[in-house]
Structure formats: C-alpha cells, structure tokens
Amino acid sequence: MIEQNNFILSMENIIKIFPGVTALDDVTFRAEFGEIHALVGENGAGKSTLMKVLAGINSPDSGSINLDSEIVEIGSPGKAQSLGISMIHQELALIPYLTVGQNIYLGREPHRKIKTFIDWKKLYKQAKVQLSRLDMDIDPKTLVVNIPIAQQQMVEVAKALSINAKIIVMDEPTSALTDKETKILFRVMRHLKDQGITILYISHRLEEIFEIADRVTVLRDGFHISTSIISDISSDDIVKMMVGRELGDLYPKKNVPQNECVLEVKGLSSGKLLNNISFHLNKGEVLGISGLIGAGRTELARALFGIDTFDHGEIFINGDSVRIRSPREAISMGLGFLTEDRKEQGLFLGMSVRENITISVLKEFSSFGFPFFSKLKTLTEKFIKQMNIRTPNIHQKVKNLSGGNQQKVLIARWLNLNPRVLILDEPTRGIDVGAKAEIYTLIDRLAGDGVGIIMISSELPEIIGISDRVIVIREGSITGEFSREELSQDKIMQCAATGGIDES
Amino acid sequence: NKEESDGLTLGLSLSTLNNPFFVTLKEGAEAKAAELGAKLIIVDSQDDPSKEATNIEDLIQKGVDALLINPTDADAIVPSIKKANAAGIPVFTIDRGAAGGDVVSHIASDNVAGGKMAAEYMVELLGGKGNVVELEGIAGTSAARDRGKGFNSVVSGNSGLSVVARQTANFNRAEGLSVFENILQAQSEISAVFAHNDEMILGAVQAAEAAGRTGIIFIGFDAVDDAVNAVKSGKLAATVAQQPAEIGSLGVDAAVKSLSGGSVESSIPVPLALVTK
Amino acid sequence: MKKSEKINGYGERFGLIIAFFIMIITISFLSDRFLTLPNILNILRQSSINGIIAVGMTMVILTAGIDLSVGSILGLTAVITADLLHSGIPVFLAILLGLLLGFCIGFVNGLLITKFKIPPFIATLGMMTLARGLAFTYTQGKPITGLNESFRVIGTGMIGSIPLPVIIAALVFFLGYLFLKRSRHGENIYALGNNETAAEFSGIPVKRYISLVYALSGFLSALAGMILIGRLDSAQPIIGQGYEFDAIAAVVVGGTSFTGGHGSVWGTLIGVLIIAVINNGLNLLDVSSFYEQVVKGVVIAIALLLHRLAQKKN
C-alpha cells in the first residue's frame, strides 16, 4: 500500500448499511500523525457514521481498520478508548444530574488504593485542570443541568481531552459555541497537534476549516469524493464537491421590509436575565439578534413565546397589546419558535418524518378529529422536496435522520403554520452549506411573503448576511442596534463583549 | 355491670376487614362494647402478619387494658402476644388461636370441624357418590389450611367421592367466578362444590348459572348475609355458620368480665351450625 | 396509506404472536377442552374486564405515566353504582352516574399530575389507597347484593352466542385503536409521550391530554366494574383489588414502553389474551395452587424471551 508508514490510521473500504440507507459506500479514509484532518460533506453524507465506526459505536458491514499499521478490531467504545481513540459526539451526551467533573471522568474515575473507591479530591482537582486548559472558570462540582449548552459542549471537549488519546475525533464541536470559545478550542487543537496527536475534525463552517485544518476529506452520499491538502483547494471547490453542483450566492437578500409593525416589545424585564428590553419588528423584516453565549437571547425568545413568565413589560402584535401565557397562545397569535435544542425541545425522535412535520396542523387537516392521512402525506412530500430533506420515505423515524435533516424537518413544522412572526434560535446549527443556503433562501422568501423574522444566531457572517437590522444583547440588556448599512463584525463584537462602541 | 366497665379500653386486632365475615365479627364486638360501656380501638392487619405486629405494638403503646386478637396466623402472632404479656396486658384470641404466649381465653369455633361438617353434609346430599370441586382460600392462610383439612379428611375417606379439581380463588368472589368458569370448561360432570368461604362459592354459583349448568350442590363457609339469603332461595345448599357476631360479642364480654375481676373459661367454644334451607 | 408503519408494528409484535400460539398449541395438547368454542368464548369473556381496563392503561402508559388506581376506581364505582341501583333510580341513570364518577376520579388523578406536578406513580398510588378506603367506608365493608336484572345484562347478556362483555370489550379496543391511531388526538398523545417539552412548544395542549387520558382510564375502569358486578350480581368493596397489576402487565407484555410514546392497543390485546390463557390453562389442567404462581411466572418469562428472540432475528 502507499506510504502506509506515514499513516496513524487507515480505514479501508468501509461499508455501512442502515435499513434503507447506505451510509458508507466503500469509503477509504487515511489520517497522518499529528495532523488536523477535516471531514466535510452535506448532512447525511456519512461523516458521523464513519467516525462512529472508528470509535467502536457502529460496526461496519465490511472493511478494515489499521491503527499504527496494525489491523484492529474495534468492537466497543471501551476498546476504542483503550486504543487511544476518543470522540466528541455531535449530539451532546452528558449526564444531566452528574457534576461536570463526574462527567469528564466517567468510566475513568481516579481511584484510591482500593480500586472501587473514587478519589473525589483528585477527580475534582484534575477536572479543574482540564477545564482551565479550556479557559473555563466553572466549579467542576456544578451539575451539568445547571450550565448552558455552550459550556456543556466545552465539557464534552474537556472529557475527550482528558483521555490521553492518539486520535481525537471532534464531530461538530463548534456548532454550539460562539467565537470566543471557538478561538479557545482552536488554540488547544493546535497545541495538541504539536504534541503529535491526530485530530479528525467535522464541521459545516468552511471558514473554520481553512483556519485550522491541514487536509480535508469530502464525503458525499456515503462516497469518498476527495482528500486534499488545504492550501491546494478553495472554498468554492469544497462546496462544489460537497453538493455536487455550483452553489450560487449564499445570502440571497432580495426582499425589502415593509413599514407596518407586526411585533413590538416594550420594557421587557425578567429577574436578572432580561433587563428593560424594547424593540420592534416590521412585516417582512429579518431582525438579527446577536450576543455572546448566555447573553439572554434564548431567554428573550422563551419569554416572547410564553414559555417563561416575565416580571414587567408589554408585547404588541399588530398594534394590540397581548398577553401570552403559553406556547399555545403564542401560536394562536401567529408566533412560531424554532428552539435551539432540537433534540430535547423540538423533535419527536421516535416518530416519523410525516408525524413530526404535520403535528401542528393536524386539526386543520381533520374532520371530526380524524385526519386525512393522504393529504398529510402529500403535504409532507411537498416539504421533503421543497427543502430537500434526505429521508428514504415519509415513515422514517426522525431519530434516524442526520442532524441537518432533522433541523429541516423542524423548520417545515413551523412553516406549516404560516406564522406572522417566526423566531429562529440558531436555525443553522449543524447544517451543511447547501442546506444553509436553502434555509437562507427560505427565510428571504418568508420575509418576502410578509412574515416578520427574528433570527438569533451566534454566527456573525450569517447574522450580517441576512438581517435587515441587528440588535445586540449583553447580560440581558440591549447594547446596540444597527441597520443593514451600518453592520460590521467588529461593531457587533464590541457591543456584545463590552456593552458599547468605544470611540477610538 | 355497666358501671364496672366504664373507662375500660379494649384493643381489637382483626386479621382483615376485606372479608364480610370479619366485618360482622367486628360489629358484634362493637355492639357488645357499646352495651358494656367499654371503648374499643380496632386495627386491621390486612392479612399481613408484619402489619399485625406493628398494629399490636401501637395498641400496646396506646396502653389498652386488654387485647382481643384475631391473629392472621397462629405462629406469627406469638411474639406480639409475648410483648403484650410483658407489658402486663391480658390477651384474648378470637376465631383463630395462637401457638404460644399467655392467652387468658380463646373464643372461637373450630375451622377443621367446620370443614368436616360441610363435607359430611355433602356426602349425605350426594349419597356418597360424585365428582367434587374444592375452591381453596389464599394459599398459606390458616383458614384455608384448616377448612381444607377438615373437608378432605372426610372426602378422602369416602371412596365414592372424587375431587376432580382443587383450585384457589383467593377468598374472592370475582375470582370464584372466573376460576369456576374455567373448571366448568374442564369438567363436564360436577356434582358438588365446596369453597373455603362464602365469597368464592357465591362467585361459583354465578358461574354455573351463567353457563346454564344445573344440579350442582354448592356449600360455602361463614354464613355471611348474602350466603344465608342464597341458601333461602335455594341457590346454595348450605353454609357453615360460625356466628361471627357471636364470636366478637363473646370476646368483648370475656375481656370485660376478666378485667373486672371475674373468672373466664380458658376456651370459649362458639357453636358451629350448618345453615340449610 | 400508512402501510410501512403497519408492517413495522406487526413485525415488532411478531415474536409475541408466535409465543402466544406456541402457548395455545401446548395447552391444547395437554387439555382437549381447551380449544373448544365454549372455552374460547369463556376466555374472551374473562379477558374482557382486564382488556377494558388495559386499553385505558395503554393510553396512560403512552404518555409515560402509570395508573395504579384502576382497581380501586373499579371498586368504588362498583359499590356506588350498586347502591344507586338499590335506591331504585333508572338503570341507565345509575350506569351513567357510575361511569361519570369513574371519569371524574380519573380526572382528579390527571389534575394532581398536571396541576400539582405530582409524579403519576405517587398520585395514583394515593388515589388507590383513598378510593379503596372510600369504598369500604361507603359500604361499611359489606357487599351490596341483588342487582336489577336489566342492569345485569351488561355482564350476563348475549348477542347471538357471543357474550355482551366480549362485544363491549371489542368495541372498546376498536375505539381505542381509532382514537390512538386514527384520530389527531391519538397522534398528539404519542407525540407528548415521545417528548413532552416539544409537544408543548408545538402548541399541543399537553395538560389537557394528560388529564383526559387519566379520566378515560377511570371511565374504562368503571365500565369494567359494571360488567363485573353485573356478572357477580353483587358489588363488594374489595372488588378489583390488584387489577392494576394485571392491566399493567398486559400493556407491557404487549410491547408498550414505560418511557412513553411507543406501543399500541393491539399489543395490549395480545398481552391481555396471554394472561387470560395462562389463567384458564392453569385451571383446566388443575395445577395445584402452590405451583400455579411458579408456572405463571415461568410462562410469562418464556413468552417474553421468545418474543425478544424473534425480534432480534427480524
């Protein structure tokens, strides 16, 4: 074989078939010592599956794996760990009622002389060290349920790093992080690379890949398309290989907001989380909300949607003061809310694509409480086609879809309701470029139809790319507002981090 | 002797109140206590010996003057009786005896004898020949054991009778119904049924009626109101009467008498009677 | 239509159906009385009571809940209905009031769970104790015997050669199926069992559905109670004790999962029949009461193991 000596890992001719889907079709993938090797591809291309095969979670139907030029059988996650492979999973999988420290060392707890007893002091001391490597200043004795999702993601990173691994797989670690944490993570990755550790890195953010990766492998529909050195390839090339066609402008931006106010918020305050928030949203406008993690953007959306109560403030819809006490009422007033945590708060994982998409409109499609299933089927198929949702059929369980396709299913559910105002909380988290472009087009089209859109996002390019106006939130207060013409990354970052624009 | 018993508090521990038999017993005791002006504290063991031990401890803590115990089990009650003895509280056993401890008096009718009585009447009605079914009480309880023992001692000595099915219906009417339904399916010839209590036999009667099977002789045990009525209307051939109200009443009477210095017999038999039409 | 979903569902229960048939064949070899028409009707009639309760239990468990109070609701509504009948009010009114009472008690369960956030296990355990206590207090521990003949038809009647309870149970199963699998309410119930938060955020009136499900469970328990006392011609305060276990066992044996959102009434039907066939078989074969429980436990365990085995093969 070709220069096998250089490779720490080579996965040869891997085939993995799920019922109805060939997730990996004869994929060969090799990684060198001490490189950062990016893995890209559309949602459902097979990236996670390939890495799960490596981590002993999925067993391949055929193919072999060489580690340090030796053929290995990786039957279980435990075996993978002992072979020096650790993985950060795409879906957050911490245990909610254990502490941060317990989660980091789960299964590998430092113990006392007698092996059964945990040395708590040592565990928490080591955990503290792991966290500080990531610039995280949280008490390792905090329960995981009590920390926000971004910090949970960093705990996952700490967990993977704490295994002294030769190969670290990172499956979309930055999808729940903002720039600050991402920078920290990259610093740590470079440091690991210098120590000769190989990192396999999956991301849908191409700019990150150009920043951090040495080489990049593209997968499409379960096939290996190419592996190239990063300097030999352009962003457009990668996109082309991923989606198999030329992609047009990522941010279409055609519509113009109307002058009619559809939603107005006055003086919204809630405990320490939200402080005197006021803003308005016009018909056909895309209002971006930016801010650091934990700034309170999600809290704001939840308050608007009637999930959490708030202490003061008034909400107007089409000029009428309204009280929204539950999501049901919010929906009946024409609000829609795509939550940031799709698995916990959005999807019915055990149910089918059809059921997930149509759950909110069953009533409209029923007579005497009995839905017309054929109409629901047509409706679902329309969305599958329109949004390019990758699923073998409408009866596939949503849990078997790739993350990006799950997100599209959820968006489809909200589109069904024809909302007046649609709140999107991190709508492109974990979504491939092709799908992102589709979602942006969709947002633009919705705005064109007169829907007011609130778009919460931690990705600055996206906020800048599609918003008509942006407000920045910091520690529960609005610290800046910019029209499309005034927008720049620097201005937003400054408002988000320090609370205002320095004149300097 | 109303004055003498004023201010007396008696504890009555019953094995279960899920069975009308013991409810009637309780009522007999209550009536007598009211008549004699004694106070009666009643606890229900729900057929659970450990609950019984607990309840009796609570009664001892409560400082009752005497304990009337209807044990869930003759053996399991011993430690509780000894505790009462140690606390100086006189103990009377009711309906079921105790295997140890100091008991002032035992007021009961004999379950084994009752089983025999039912069997003998059955033999008489059948003329000593036929297929017999026995519906058993909750496996492991002393009532089921003793009544079955008495019944079988007669039946096994009688070559003309053969027991074609012997199944438990847990002293419960609904189970008596379904278990006997199933037995009816299995046995085309059934001449008589004996059940360890009336609840089960009443269920069996319904099963036979629903299936249109006639000519079966049903004999129950306990003589609860429903069963006595069923005997009157001819649905039941007989039921063994233990006179539960009488047992309760005699128990209270004996306790009050003994507490006020009178002497009572160590064993007070309550006569059994066969209720027939 | 929902073809592949159906095939999936069938495939899931395939092993259970096989286990059921093996059981039937085995018993029919041991007893020639087993597979006769009267006995089959007999088994169906006996399973009708547990079946009716188990349909309600299926709905409850689909919402990731549990209802331990079914037996006690059955008992309380049974004695009160019997008493109403004795008081001489029209039969249909007594039935209506009894069913309404069952519905209301179930609804209280639902309120405790949704409004006061009490875990279903605790709320219904409390209700189980409470309702049983009320049944005993109400009757002073005595059975209420001798019911109106026109009322008793509900338990003893026949349509052709089919017992009325069987027809009622079949109707309940069919309506349960329509409700759960064909109506939008059913789909909402599955959804909220699958992910309650997501259901709430999608605008499903989660609390209303949960209350409804417990109310229906109470209603069906009351209905089962009427059939039972109709057959017995008497209502005892103890009636229905322990029925929750049979119902839950039937539901879980039938493949409905405690985590909610997964399962169906057809699975429950098989579960109910398996339990009834075991009881019937033990009686037909005159297994001694000491061994009865051993055999019962072993048969259930083997049936489930066979089921899993077939599932793996699939």
Add this chain to the structure above:
Amino acid sequence: MNLKETDIKDFLRRYSVAMILLIMVISLSLFSWRFLRPANLINISLQTSIVAIVAIGMTFTILTGGIDLSVGSVMALCGALASGCIVRNGFPIYTAILLALIIGVGIGFLNGLLIVKGNIPPFVATLAVMAISRGLTLVYTQGRPISGMGDDFVYWGSGKIGVLPVPVIILFIIFLISYIILRHTRFGLHIYAIGGNEETARLAGINNDKSKIFVYMISSFTAALAGILLTARLWSAQPNAGVGLELEAIAATVLGGTSLMGGYGGTGGTVVGAFIMGVLANGLNLLEITADYQRVIKGIIFILAVMFDIYTKKEKKKG
C-alpha cells in the same frame, strides 16, 4: 440579596422530605402525648426498619431507571428457606442464613439476566420472578408457616442492643453501606450514569450490563435480609410474608425524592420516606382512626406530602 434567606430556601429544598417528616412528628406529638415517648419512637423505628431495608435495595434499581417487583416474594422465600433449613434440616443458624442470602442474591442475578440479556422490561421481568418466588415459597412451605427456629435466630428480629432493636441497627448499617457505595465508589457513580443516560454511560466504556445485574442482586440481597429479619421478628416464616411490600418500598423511594426515571436521588431520602409512612401508620393508630378512614387519610396525606416537597423545590427555582 439576603444570604440567610437563600440559605433557608436551599436547606428547605434539599431537606424538604425530612421537613415533612418533622412536621408530621410535631403535629402528631401535639395530638397524642404517647407519640413522642421513647418507647413509641423505638417502636416506630422497629416497624419501619424492614420496609426501609427493602426500599434501600429498591432505590438502587430505581436509580438505574429500573424497578424490582419481586422483593416481597423474595423476602418470603428467603425467610422460609432460612427457617426451613434450621427446623427441618438442622442446619446451624448462620449456615442457614448465609444459604438463604445466597439464594436471594441468586434470584437477583436471575432478574438481572432476564432484564439485561433477555432484554425484558424490568417491570415484567421482576413481575414474573415475583410470581415464581411466591410459588416456590408455597411449594417449599406447603402453605404452612415454619416456626421453632430457636432464640439465637429470633434474636435478629426481636433482640435489642442497648435500647435499640437489632433490625434498626442493621438498617443503619445497610444505609451506611449503601451511602458509601452510591457516594464513594465507581460502581455507585455508574449507577447514576446509567440512570441518567444509558447510551452515554455505554460510550464512556461502562459495562452497563454488569452494573445492572449487580443492582438487581443488591435489591434481592436486601429483600432476603429483610425476609430473615421479618421471620425472626415474627418467630415464624409466613408463606404470605411481604405481599404488597414492593409497593411500599417503591413508595418510600419515590417519596424520598428518587426519580422513577432514574439518575437522580439517593438512599437517605428513601429511609426518610419509609419513616414518613411508618410515622403515619403509627400516628393514625394512636389517634384511633378506624381502619376504613385510615386508608382515606393515608391517601390524602401521601399526596399532600409530595405536593409540599414539589412546592419547596419550585420555590428554589424561582428565587
């Protein structure tokens, strides 16, 4: 911000079940002077100890998201086996006890196998084993109680060390062991992890199957132990011992704040939960409430207690 106030709230939240117990104790002692007498308190702890021991084992299974319905039957079987070996076969009492405990643990192993290897839901697997064990008890005892085990045996249920009954001391020891296992061993942590998220636990390299089997062995062990203690307390092995005890043990566990979904809770709460039920039963007896009403009141108080618990926890979230 008033530090003291939050402290109190936090305290309330953490110890709300204990608070309920305290409130019950105080109000009962107002109603009946007999309640607070040492003799009565010892009496309550003796009555509660057996349920509490079983409930501690139950807590382990519930923490993994499972349940063990077989405990009542296992109690009866092991109590009968220990007594039978002594009375019928003349075994030395400690050999007999050991044998019964081993068989108990074996039944737990069977539960675990059915659940883990047979992939049967814990509810039905243990329901089947519950029936089997009860049946075996009836077969073994032929439906008759076994008695005459001698004073050395009886001591374990009826004896005292100082003023404390032996079962209470055993409860204390079992609680201590359970606490150490859950709070200080890797196995204990893995129990929480499995209950919290089985998949994550598996990915972390934990042998879920082994841990789960072990958990059911623990549950059966405590049930067997409780069975022996009960037998010793009643001086006889009852074939019907422990009927319905599983519900009491589960109720104590849930009342003590352990989630039936698994992953959250502990044995400290369970013991308190068991005592709440014990105090309630004792109090109702002392207050001379008749049997029918006892059930009604028990049901209501049970629900109220949990409401209080939930209410105090909600307070914390808002504050």
